[in-house]
Amino acid sequence: MTDEEILALIQDETARQAQNIQMIPSENHTSEAVLAALGTRLSDKYAEGYPGRRYYGGCEVVDKVEDLARERAKTLFGVSHANVQPYSGSPANLAAMLAVLDPGDTIMGLSLPFGGHLTHGHTVSATGQYYKSAPYQTGKDGFLDYDAIAELAAKEKPKLIIAGATAYPREYDWKKFRQIADSVDAWLLADISHISGLIAGGVHPSPAGIADIISTTTHKTLRGPRGAMLLCNGEPSNPSKKPERTRNNLPSLIDRAVFPGLQGGPHINTIAGIAVALKEATEAEFKTYAKQIVANSRRLASQLSDRGFELVTGGSDNHLLLIDMTSKAISGAEAETVLDTVGITVNKNSVPFDARSPFDPSGIRMGTPAITTRGMKEPEMDIIAEIIDQAIESRSDQKKLNALSNQIKELAARHSLPS
Ligand SMILES: Cc1ncc(COP(=O)(O)O)c(C=O)c1O
Structure with missing residues (x-):
């Protein structure tokens, strides 16, 4: 690389990741094979449309790339249709809504301070501005309260219910969401962004065949590049005719919503x-990896509980922990800073019914995908x-924090980034 300034910053960031431990649950470290695919001439190519139906010439090679990615996604997640073009999770969710909703329709997703994502209908997101949002909450114990969700659905009559979250440490009961959606004749969107790697690895139930649409980012537990996919069942219909909004037409509805509905040329x-990551996710090692993510999360949860940390829901079934720091007399932001000082990267996060x-907010969110990699x-x-525990206890003792930082550096040095 000839841009010395950018090269130096890339090296700095690589060193930061290598010398510390990354415990933001939405982050991971991709393989070198995934990185290698990103920095190629494929980046130069415009390919608006879909394989076999492009608006640009010279797409014969990139058609094969996209077809491979689509086929691998279909096989891995057990669906009949995959769209691999969404630029990221946020446009994927908006495209899913564009596919099945009209502006002003009501949507129901988990409220942001209770662990939902911005794109599940928060007012600052386009999803909360173009659609009427009726967010649901968790119960006081932090678990999803399916009876309360059903009650809210009966009252609000949403056209779409979103299952999935960005800070929920437990399993989702997809069938219960399906029953609730059916009771009000709503579409069900399962946003599995956080847990798609766990589903691919067989350690979390899959919503395939239960939810109408599945959205997922590809860069979290799935360990691919930054991107997203929309998955569904059904049959593609005549591309020149506007499809009716039926379940069988979901492949065409979704494809039209992604392009030309929301996006232009895909990032080939x-x-x-994504295709490389999907192939890696079919390998036996990936199952072992997914299992270890959960085992690590559970172990960390029990170790922290033993040390008096208050875990939302009391533990974790997946890759993340949500911790209310109130009992440690420290805010989430302060805890994030203290842990940063010793080389552990986490993020501050609201906890259910947060008084701050x-x-x-009162909490921090941490996860095991990257350290398990x-x-x-x-x-x-x-x-x-x-x-x-020691860092939080000794937060005003700089000497102690320095010693802990050295311990993290040693731990990190024994566990290199993928090569
Ligand atoms: C559940 C969920 N959906 C969607 C997204 C949005 O993904 P992106 O940041 O790639 O737009 C996120 C990101 O954290 C997420 O956690």
């Missing part, structure tokens, strides 16, 4: 990276839990 280099503001297992979780 990203789609190639979303900008300065680096080969860390239960013994390392014990070390990390102890360091987190």
Whole structure:
């Protein structure tokens, strides 16, 4: 690379990731093979449309790339149709809505301060501005309260219910969501962005065949490049005719919503990276990886609970932990800063019924996907839990924080980034 300034910053960021441990649950470290696909000539190519139906010439090679990605996604997730073009999770969710809703229709997703994503209908998101949002909450215990969701659905009569979250540490009961959606004749969108790698690895139930549409980012537990996919069942209809909004027409409805509804040319280099990640996710090692993510999360949860940390829902079934820091007399933002000082990257997060503001919430969210990619297992979780505990306890003792930071550096050095 000849741009010395950018090269130096790339090297700095790589060093930051390598010397610290990344515990933001939506982050991961991709393989070198995925990275290699991203920085290629595929990035140069315009390919508006879909394989076999492009608006540009010279697409004979990139058609094969996109077809491979689509086929791999279909096989891995057990669906009949995959759209691999969404630029990221947020446009994927908006495209799903564009496919089946009219402006002003009511949508029901998990409220942001309770763990939902912005694109599940928050007022600052286009999804909350173009659609009428009737958000549901978790129960006081932090678990999804399906009876309360059903009650709200009966009252609000949404056209779409979104199942899925960005900060929920437990399993989703897809069938219960289906029953609720059916009771009000609503579409069901399962946003599996956080857990798609766990589903691919067989350690979380799949919504395939239950939800109408599945959206997922590709860069979280699935360990691909930044991107997203929309998955569904049905049959593609005549592309020159506007499809009716039926379940069987979902493939065409979704494809038209992504392009030309919301996006222009697909990022073919990203789609190639997604194809590589999907292939990696079919390998036996990926199942072991997914299992270890959950085992690590559970171990970390029990180790932190033993040290007096208050976990929302009391534990974790997946890759993430949501911790209310109130009992440790520290805010989420302060805890994030203290842990950053010792080299553990987490993020501040609201907890259900948070008494503090979303900008300065009570909790932190942490996850195990990236450290599991680096080969860390239960013994390392014990070390990390102890360091987190000591860092929070000794937060005003800089000497102690320096010593803990050295311990993290040593741990990180023993577990390199994928090569
Ligand atoms: C559940 C969920 N959906 C959608 C998104 C949006 O993804 P992106 O940041 O790629 O737009 C996220 C991102 O964190 C997410 O957690």
